[in-house]
Amino acid sequence: MSEPILEMRGLVKHYPLTRGILFKKQIGAVKAVDGVDLDLLPGETLGIVGESGCGKSTLAKMMVHLERPTAGVLRYKGEDITQLSGRALKRVRRNIQMVFQDPYTSLNPRMTVGDIIGEPFDIHPEVAPKGDRRRRVRELLDVVGLNPEYINRYPHQFSGGQRQRIGIARGLALRPEIIVADEPVSALDVSVQAQVINLLAALQRELGLSLVFISHDLSIVRHISDRVGVMYLGRVVELGRDEEIYDHPTHPYTQALLSAVPVPDPLAREHRERILLGGDVPSPAHIPSGCRFRTRCWKARERCALEVPLLAVPAEFRLAEGPAKHPSACHFAEEKRVVPTAGPSD
Numbered sequence: 161m162s163e164p165i166l167e168m169r170g171l172v173k174h175y176p177l178t179r180g181i182l183f184k185k186q187i188g189a190v191k192a193v194d195g196v197d198l199d200l201l202p203g204e205t206l207g208i209v210g211e212s213g214c215g216k217s218t219l220a221k222m223m224v225h226l227e228r229p230t231a232g233v234l235r236y237k238g239e240d241i242t243q244l245s246g247r248a249l250k251r252v253r254r255n256i257q258m259v260f261q262d263p264y265t266s267l268n269p270r271m272t273v274g275d276i277i278g279e280p281f282d283i284h285p286e287v288a289p290k291g292d293r294r295r296r297v298r299e300l301l302d303v304v305g306l307n308p309e310y311i312n313r314y315p316h317q318f319s320g321g322q323r324q325r326i327g328i329a330r331g332l333a334l335r336p337e338i339i340v341a342d343e344p345v346s347a348l349d350v351s352v353q354a355q356v357i358n359l360l361a362a363l364q365r366e367l368g369l370s371l372v373f374i375s376h377d378l379s380i381v382r383h384i385s386d387r388v389g390v391m392y393l394g395r396v397v398e399l400g401r402d403e404e405i406y407d408h409p410t411h412p413y414t415q416a417l418l419s420a421v422p423v424p425d426p427l428a429r430e431h432r433e434r435i436l437l438g439g440d441v442p443s444p445a446h447i448p449s450g451c452r453f454r455t456r457c458w459k460a461r462e463r464c465a466l467e468v469p470l471l472a473v474p475a476e477f478r479l480a481e482g483p484a485k486h487p488s489a490c491h492f493a494e495e496k497r498v499v500p501t502a503g504p505s506d
């Protein structure tokens with residue numbers, strides 16, 4: 161297997177909770193990301209799914225160095241970049257770019273599309289010398305399927321899907337090796353979501369990008385990902401190739417999420433078991449002891465409150481072969497096929 165292009169080891173992001181105005185006293189912490197180990201392999205698409213508030217965006221921001229981890233290590237091509245600053249950080253950041261969720265608020269309404277897409281060249285003029293910028297921007301517009309003649313238009317003259325294409329073009333401007341796309345289609349109409357996903361998939365293939373694709377929508381993530389990580393309350397609880405996660409999940413949380421995915425085939429729908437989770441997601445400021453999913457897990461036993469389950473291939477599958485053999489952070493991991501067909505349709 162090739163060396164990871166990005167390695168996350170024990171990544172943590174805690175936001176302090178304080179009381180008092182003049183004399184701030186820390187009274188706790190929001191544990192947005194609480195110990196994530198993940199590898200991104202060169203040229204793969206790694207999907208990350210989980211409910212709202214589970215830490216997906218915080219993890220994404222640490223990957224692109226918009227947030228500094230509270231603890232843990234982030235390595236890019238084997239080099240620890242966690243504490244980099246100044247010129248060394250600038251060099252690395254060029255190669256790891258982000259595409260944001262909301263194409264309505266992430267584009268400056270007073271700038272032309274040409275200036276928006278070309279803005280990264282101000283920080284990295286070596287990528288496109290001044291005289292060459294407009295040509296480069298036109299090329300980028302073409303790459304994302306927009307008419308290069310639109311270069312002088314303003315964001316409000318574009319639809320949501322087109323705006324997200326502009327956001328993607330800006331993400332590609334510096335020819336990065338890694339793109340982290342945080343809910344890139346959630347703000348778009350369902351009718352244009354597939355177009356933007358197909359564009360990202362095509363770019364990933366043609367440019368050989370490593371892509372992190374984040375979404376709360378399991379069907380969308382399956383469509384584009386080679387591997388998928390399922391997050392719950394700041395941690396990855398299950399990780400595997402798409403068929404391992406979707407057709408052979410072993411973690412109760414993944415099974416519950418999958419049981420709620422809409423199934424288009426009525427026959428399959430009828431035979432599908434719905435798993436309804438009790439209670440709300442606990443606050444990331446008060447994470448349960450042991451297994452953080454235990455307050456909602458129908459299989460929870462005493463051991464679950466005492467021992468933190470690690471993300472590893474569970475003992476019962478270690479000697480076996482087959483798709484159930486993949487990392488799952490559960491003391492009582494069991495294979496359960498939730499969706500009876502091959503999976504959610506495209």
Ligand SMILES: Nc1ncnc2c1ncn2[C@@H]1O[C@H](COP(=O)(O)OP(=O)(O)OP(=O)(O)O)[C@@H](O)[C@H]1O
Nearest residue numbers: 175190192211212213214215216217218219376444
């Ligand atoms: N700057 C911050 N200060 C304090 N708490 C924060 C901050 N940013 C995020 N959080 C909290 O951290 C937790 C994780 O947030 P995050 O935005 O990473 O979740 P998410 O999985 O991206 O959710 P969504 O699906 O809604 O985008 C949430 O409880 C959030 O309120």
Ligand code: SF4
Nearest residue numbers: 451454457464490491
């Ligand atoms: S460790 Fe226990 S509480 Fe956690 S997911 Fe497994 S069975 Fe449920």
Ligand SMILES: [Mg+2]
Nearest residue numbers: 216217218343
């Ligand atoms: Mg988010």
